[in-house]
Amino acid sequence: MNIQARPATDDALQTRRAQPSVAKSWLKAxxxxxxxxxxxxxxxxxxVDEWAAVAPNSPAIVSDRDSYSYAELARRINRYARWALENGVGIGDVVCLLMSNRPDYVAAWLGITKVGGVVALINTQLVGASLAHCIDIARPGHIIVGEEFVDAWESARAHLGAAPRIWLHGETSGDKALDQALAALDSxxxxxxxxxxxGIDDLALLIYTSGTTGLPKAARVTHRRVMGWAGWFAGLTDAAPDDRMYNCLPIYHSVGGVVATGSMLMAGGSVVIAEKFxxxxxxxxxxxxxxxxFQYIGELCRYLLQAPxxxxxTRHRLRLCCGNGLRGEIWEPFQARFAIPRILEFYASTEGNFSxxxxEGKPGAIGRIPSFLAHRFPAAIVKFDVETGGPLRDENGLCIRCARGETGEAIGRIGEARDSGGRFEGYTNDSETEKKVLRDVFAAGDAWFRTGDLMRLDDKGFFHFVDRIGDTFRWKGENVAASEVAETIAACPGxxxxxxxxxSVPHTDGRAGMAALVVDERFDLAALHRHLAERLPAYARPVFIRIQAALQITGTFKQNKQDLIRDGFDPVVVSDPLYLGDATAAGYxxxxxxxxxxxxxxxxRL
Structure with a gap:
């Protein structure tokens, strides 16, 4: 189907470009x-069926590759549902999906989950043993592989514990051809x-953690969670049928695959899917x-701001961008340069039990919990011990709440099974699930979800992200928040x-700070040293500097630091230029x- 743009009228768009009242946004959600x-x-x-009945020809998902109206998407979903039924996919049975960004990706998981199947959304950047690990922990009976990922699949086969039946998306003939099987089914x-x-309490998806600190874990996502994400974002963004969401994020992840797409489908709007950013x-x-x-994540906004x-x-008609990970130091320059009327920053995780x-659009903040919604988002910040990797406890063995302005770990109270405000659905691995549960927190027997994120609460009640636990390290007897140091460095010209x-440094306690930098022709090492000396205490300034051509990032724009930590600062191991902070030389x-x-x-001595 050739779907043309369906723009909002100028008057309607201008009305909705204006900042809505905070109360209206919450009430709609x-x-x-x-x-x-x-x-x-x-x-x-x-x-989708409901919108297909009232607006069958309205565009649901569009892309350069192919597009679906709501009626076409509903029919495609029905074909996938019948494919699942015909191939014995029962309620709770898993099908893995390894496919690039395209409209049929969404149709596939919506159709399979419609009849009770569970779809594992596989990271398309994985190969070999890592890919095999993600397939094995899902225990699928079938895997759908896009034709562009056949080589990746082949690289994983030797590492698999058990081989699911493979279906090739894009193949037109043969017993593995998914397109041929779908074409034979009623729509x-x-x-x-x-x-x-x-129902909503049944499992719908397995969505994987990024794997930046170890092998990925498969988080369990119920239909309740899918509908909740879609509903909250449809309401808070004031989405309507004349909206078009640009989504260039990987749709194997919760933000690109469920939040961006689900919120538009919930509102009867359109999702524009780009294959990549x-x-x-x-x-x-x-x-x-x-x-x-448009939906952003991680460093996407920084990359746009760095472009010429x-x-x-500013020739666009955007009224809002929505996402998480927009750093405070680039928020206002980004919004001003690109004339973005409104930014909706949020904090959430695939497995987390609060968001x-x-x-309000306060630059640098990740959110605030209105008092009337405290029961839906039961969050707290508790004092954290970097050395032990756990919370500090008082003389009664209970956790200690942080004061305003004090940094600690954010946690979310785990509620009853039907309490949508505090549900923790966990991972496929029970032991990994238990590691995320903190018990006897403020009262004997209570249980809270550990986010693994350090935050602080300001005097206005806004939460601010500080760092990931594990990224924060201890040096010279002080805690160093890696993300705060990175923000300071990023503000240096060049x-x-x-x-x-x-x-780790031999013969010393703690860990010394190191920074891997990507720089341009304006960069000056002496200027960096002065910049840091003026803005950071001595213990927080990086001891070591590594200059790289590019940083290694995940498909969801998160920095992958494990190889950097493993390489360390040995010039025999690292071919990139390395520098040491020298107090006597007052520079690097x-x-x-x-x-x-x-x-x-x-x-x-360092």
């Missing part, structure tokens, strides 16, 4: 999500005999598709990007092999 509890058999696939609404008793093509796409919203200015920077939303981490000096030997022997 509450109204939408309340229906989730009232209709426990209504799934996201059901919502009409499911008959009563075909329908399964699937491109800073040079981003604004052309926004303008070409006449998008009114162009005429397309935060910065509805620094394009920075990754900060702690490295080249770290060569003789200097490294002195550090390793403990004869050079």
């Amino acid at each position: 509450i109204e939408i999500t309340a229906r989730v509890e009232q209709e426990p058999r209504r799934l996201l696939a059901t919502v 009409a609404a499911l008959t009563p005999q075909e329908q399964r008793d699937v 491109s800073a040079s093509r981003f604004w052309d796409d926004i303008i070409r598709w006449d998008c009114t919203l 200015p162009s005429d397309g920077d 935060l939303y910065n509805v 620094v394009i990007d920075a990754s900060v981490y702690g490295v 000096v080249v770290l060569d092999e003789p200097l490294h030997r002195r550090i390793a022997a403990g004869t050079l």
